[in-house]
Amino acid sequence: MNPTxxxxxxxxxxxVSSLGGPTTRRAFTPAAVSAPAGARRCETGVxxxxxxxxxxxxxxxxxxxxxxxxxxxxxxxxxxxxxxLFGTMAQSLNSAPLPHPDTxxxxxxxxxxxAEMDPDQLLRECEEALQQRPARPHRDLVYPSxxxxxxxxxxxxIRVMQWNILAQALGEGKDGFIxxxxxxxxxxxxxxxxxxxxxxxxxxxxxxQEVDHYYDTFQPVLASLGYHGSFLAKPWSPCLDVxxxxxxxxxxxxxxxxxxxxxxxxxxxxxxxxxxxxxxAIVQTLHCRVTGRRLCVAVTHxxxxxxxxxxxxxxxxxxxxxxxxITCGSGGQSETVSCKDPLVVCGDxxxxxxxxxxxxxxxxxxxLDSAYKLLSSDGQTEPAYTTWKIxxxxxxCSTLDYIWYSQEALGxxxxxxxPTEEQIGPDRLPSFHYPSDHLSLLCDISFRxxxxxLM
Numbered sequence: 001m002n003p004t005x006x007x008x009x010x011x012x013x014x015x016v017s018s019l020g021g022p023t024t025r026r027a028f029t030p031a032a033v034s035a036p037a038g039a040r041r042c043e044t045g046v047x048x049x050x051x052x053x054x055x056x057x058x059x060x061x062x063x064x065x066x067x068x069x070x071x072x073x074x075x076x077x078x079x080x081x082x083x084x085l086f087g088t089m090a091q092s093l094n095s096a097p098l099p100h101p102d103t104x105x106x107x108x109x110x111x112x113x114x115a116e117m118d119p120d121q122l123l124r125e126c127e128e129a130l131q132q133r134p135a136r137p138h139r140d141l142v143y144p145s146x147x148x149x150x151x152x153x154x155x156x157x158i159r160v161m162q163w164n165i166l167a168q169a170l171g172e173g174k175d176g177f178i179x180x181x182x183x184x185x186x187x188x189x190x191x192x193x194x195x196x197x198x199x200x201x202x203x204x205x206x207x208x209q210e211v212d213h214y215y216d217t218f219q220p221v222l223a224s225l226g227y228h229g230s231f232l233a234k235p236w237s238p239c240l241d242v243x244x245x246x247x248x249x250x251x252x253x254x255x256x257x258x259x260x261x262x263x264x265x266x267x268x269x270x271x272x273x274x275x276x277x278x279x280x281a282i283v284q285t286l287h288c289r290v291t292g293r294r295l296c297v298a299v300t301h302x303x304x305x306x307x308x309x310x311x312x313x314x315x316x317x318x319x320x321x322x323x324x325x326i327t328c329g330s331g332g333q334s335e336t337v338s339c340k341d342p343l344v345v346c347g348d349x350x351x352x353x354x355x356x357x358x359x360x361x362x363x364x365x366x367x368l369d370s371a372y373k374l375l376s377s378d379g380q381t382e383p384a385y386t387t388w389k390i391x392x393x394x395x396x397c398s399t400l401d402y403i404w405y406s407q408e409a410l411g412x413x414x415x416x417x418x419p420t421e422e423q424i425g426p427d428r429l430p431s432f433h434y435p436s437d438h439l440s441l442l443c444d445i446s447f448r449x450x451x452x453x454l455m
Contacts, residue, residue: 117224123199129192134433136197137419141444144374149413149446155291157413157444158259161203162346162403164301164387164438165194166430167210167249173242177437179390179427191217193435198222201416201442204256205286207299207346212239212249227254232267232280253282253299260286263294268322270300272314279303281319283326285341293447294340296327300347302357309355316349316357320364327366339366342409344445348401348438353382361404369407371443375415383418388428389437395428403441409448416442 171177171185184190191213198206206227211218214231222229230253237248255262263285270279281300288295300319302312328339343366351357361368372383386401405412418439429437 116226119199119202119225122221122225123196126192126196126199130189130196133189133193136193136433137423139419140417141414142375142417143414144379144412146379147374147412149411155447155449157446158205158288158295159201159203159442159444160205160207160297160344160346160403161198161201161440161442162207162299162401163197163440164209164348164401164436165211166436166438167212167237167239169212169239169242169245170210170249171430171437173245174238175389175437176391177389177430178392180430181432184430184432187213190430190435195221197435197440199225201440203442204259205297205344206252206254207297208252208254209299209301209348210249211252212237212246214250214252216246218252218254222254226257228257228262229254230265230267230282230284232282234278234280235269235276236278251280251282251299251301253284253297255284255286255297259290260288260295263287264326266322266326268319270302270315271318272311277303277311277315279315281322281347283323285326288447291447294342295447296323296341296343298323298343298345298347300345300349302347302349302351304350309351309357312349312351313356313360316360319345320360320366324366339406342406342447343368343404344406344410345404346402346441350400352399358402361402367406367408368404371403371405371412371415371445372441374412375417385418385439386441387438388424389430390428401438401441403443405445410445411448413444413446415444416440 166175168185168187168190171190172182172187177185206222208218211231214229219229219231231250232252233248233250237250239245239247239249265285266283268281268283269276270281271277279300279302281298283296283298285294285296287293298319302315323343323345324339327341327343345361345368349355349357362370370382372386373380375383382399382402384399385397386399388397389395425431425433429439
C-alpha cells in the first residue's frame with residue numbers, strides 16, 4: 001500500500017465528522033522554517049530579538065472575568081461530585097508503587113520497522129477534516145537576541161515540543177469550560193486539531209500530558225510517522241470518574257527514531273514525604289544518531305490546584321533526585337555534581353514561577369534553566385501565561401508549563417512565541433480554533449561543543 005493510501009486508511013479509522021458552522025478556515029502561509037512548504041500553517045514567519053507577544057515584557061495581562069460565587073463544576077458525562085482531589089495518603093499506601101526503571105512491552109523500538117506515512121499528506125487530511133473550523137492562532141518562531149547558534153550540519157538542532165493536550169474525558173466531563181461550546185470539544189474533530197499542531201512543527205521530541213487516547217490515536221499515528229512512544233498512566237486518573245471514558249490519562253513521550261535510539265527508560269511514580277502520589281514521570285536516555293551524544297529527556301505532570309503547593313514542591317524534589325541518580329550515577333547525592341548526560345525536562349508543573357517547586361528547579365545543582373524566559377526582553381522573565389481558561393469559579397490566566405534544559409550543555413536556538421490575548425479570543429481556551437486549555441511550547445536546542453573538542 002502506498003503512503004497516501006495508508007494515510008487515508010489510518011485517518012478513516014479515526015472517524016472523521018464535520019461540524020457545521022458559519023466560519024471558514026483561513027489559509028496558512030507556507031512556513032519559512034523547517035515545516036514543509038505547500039501546506040496551511042500557523043507558523044508563518046520568524047522573528048529575531050526578544051520581546052513581543054505575551055511574554056511578560058510589557059504590562060501584566062489581567063484576566064477580564066470575575067469569580068462566580070457558589071458556582072458548581074459542570075460534569076455532563078459524570079457525577080456532579082466526582083472530582084477526585086488527592087485528599088488522603090491512605091489510598092496511595094493501599095497500592096503497590098509502580099516499578100522503576102521498567103521497560104514496557106510497547107517500548108521495543110526494533111519492532112517499529114513499518115513503512116512511514118507521508119506527513120504532508122496526513123497534514124492535508126487533517127486540514128480537510130477541519131474545514132468548518134477557524135485556523136489555529138498564528139505563531140512565529142522567535143530567535144532570541146544574544147544567543148549564539150551552536151547548530152550546524154554535524155550538530156543539527158533538536159526540536160522539542162511540550163503540551164498538555166487536555167484529556168478528552170476531562171474536557172467533556174469534568175473541567176467545566178463554561179465559555180467553550182461542547183461541540184468544540186468533540187473528539188471526532190478535536191483530535192485532528194491536536195495532530196495538525198504536531199504535524200505543523202514536527203518535533204524530534206514530543207512530551208504530552210493528559211493523554212487518554214494513547215493506544216487508539218497517538219501511538220499508532222505517531223508510530224506510522226516514525227516516532228517511538230512511551231506512555232505511563234496516573235494510578236488513579238480522574239478520567240475514570242467520567243462515564244464513557246477512554247481509560248486513564250497520563251504522560252507520553254515520543255522521539256523520532258531516525259534521530260535517536262533508546263538507551264534506557266524509567267517509569268516513575270512520584271513521591272512526597274516518602275509516600276507515593278498520583279503523579280508520574282517518564283525519563284528516557286536517548287542516543288543521538290547524528291552527534292553520537294546522549295540526551296536525557298523527562299516528562300511529568302505535577303499535582304493540580306491551589307492549596308497543594310507543598311505537595312508539588314515535594315514531588316519536584318523527588319523528581320530532581322531521581323534525575324540526578326539517572327544522569328549523574330552514584331545516586332547523585334553530592335551537592336556539586338558532574339552529570340554525564342544533559343537534561344531536558346518538560347511538563348505541566350501546575351505551578352507559577354512564584355512557587356517553591358519552580359525555585360527548586362531553577363536552583364538545582366543539575367544546572368537547569370527555563371527555555372521560555374528567553375522570550376522576554378531581559379531573558380529572565382517567564383511568559384505571562386501558558387494557559388488561559390474560564391470555569392464556573394472564574395477566569396484563570398497562568399504560567400504553568402515549562403521546558404527546562406541543561407544550560408551548560410545545551411543551547412536554545414529559537415522558540416515558538418505565545419499567542420496574544422486577541423488571538424486567543426474572549427472565550428479563552430479551549431475553543432473551536434484551539435484544542436486545549438494549555439498552549440503548546442516548542443524550542444529548538446542544540447548541543448554545545450564539549451570542552452575537549454574545542455582544544
